[in-house]
Amino acid sequence: MFQLLKTAIKKDAMNKEKLVTQTNGHKLNGFSIEDIGDDHLFTSLETPMKKDAFKISDEEKKERISILFEEIMDVLGLDLTDDSLKGTPKRVAKMYVEEIFSGLNPANKPKIALFDNKYQYNQMLVEKDITFYSNCEHHFVPIIGKAHVAYISSGKVIGLSKLNRIVQYYAKRPQVQERLTNQIGEDLKQILNTEDVAVIIDAKHLCVSSRGIKDDTSATVTTYYGGQFNTAEKITELHNYINN
Numbered sequence: 450m451f452q453l454l455k456t457a458i459k460k461d462a463m464n465k466e467k468l469v470t471q472t473n474g475h476k477l478n479g480f481s482i483e484d485i486g487d488d489h490l491f492t493s494l495e496t497p498m499k500k501d502a503f504k505i506s507d508e509e510k511k512e513r514i515s516i517l518f519e520e521i522m523d524v525l526g527l528d529l530t531d532d533s534l535k536g537t538p539k540r541v542a543k544m545y546v547e548e549i550f551s552g553l554n555p556a557n558k559p560k561i562a563l564f565d566n567k568y569q570y571n572q573m574l575v576e577k578d579i580t581f582y583s584n585c586e587h588h589f590v591p592i593i594g595k596a597h598v599a600y601i602s603s604g605k606v607i608g609l610s611k612l613n614r615i616v617q618y619y620a621k622r623p624q625v626q627e628r629l630t631n632q633i634g635e636d637l638k639q640i641l642n643t644e645d646v647a648v649i650i651d652a653k654h655l656c657v658s659s660r661g662i663k664d665d666t667s668a669t670v671t672t673y674y675g676g677q678f679n680t681a682e683k684i685t686e687l688h689n690y691i692n693n
């Protein structure tokens with residue numbers, strides 16, 4: 450079983466020699482990582498974040514991650530003077546903060562404007578096959594999939610692309626598929642001021658396909674059906690649209 454590592458950094462983040470690495474002995478909801486094993490404890494709908502998560506700037510985050518990632522590469526025995534490798538810690542830090550984990554920061558949440566439903570369109574609207582890339586929070590390897598979202602207007606509508614943007618925002622976090630599905634569903638409910646929202650996610654987890662059990666053919670499907678979407682009739686209608 451692997452150990453959790455915690456790295457404490459002295460004030461001068463740029464000074465690599467001041468890095469102190471030690472095990473942290475974290476307990477997860479009272480369980481140790483050994484107790485949990487393959488079981489799952491979902492802490493909440495919210496992504497578990499520290500209270501002071503945004504006390505430091507993105508610039509400082511990138512600086513720290515770069516130092517820490519360099520340490521990982523060094524421990525793995527990689528030669529950081531190699532031309533191809535020497536820029537990797539900075540590249541990874543930039544990618545984490547500005548790209549693949551940018552959805553952790555509420556400041557990056559897409560701004561959504563609502564419009565009156567002047568089209569008088571009162572049936573379900575389905576935005577299907579939204580390709581997304583996320584990352585598994587257990588292994589930090591990709592989750593690649595398609596999201597289908599649907600809603601029935603309660604009087605307001607939003608631009609189609611905003612549905613895609615909401616999916617991408619929540620995907621850009623370390624995730625589990627269940628939470629990703631519910632976060633999108635709950636947020637759409639809030640934004641659109643209606644219970645009538647559905648989310649279906651069909652994804653492949655590289656932690657299942659490329660390592661561990663190495664099952665390349667399986668995929669994971671999760672659903673969120675709110676309001677009118679909680680009926681067999683609406684679910685069938687929605688699935689017909691998605692599968693055709």
Ligand SMILES: Nc1nc2c(ncn2[C@@H]2O[C@H](COP(=O)(O)OP(=O)(O)OP(=O)(O)O)[C@@H](O)[C@H]2O)c(=O)[nH]1
Binds near residue numbers: 485487656661662
């Ligand atoms: N429920 C859920 N589980 C996930 C998701 N992504 C990855 N997992 C699972 O998280 C589990 C982590 O459990 P552990 O047993 O601690 O990890 P592991 O020893 O690397 O497990 P293996 O993947 O079986 O080798 C694995 O079973 C993963 O398949 C997800 O989105 N939802």
Ligand SMILES: [Zn+2]
Binds near residue numbers: 585586590656
């Ligand atoms: Zn995983």
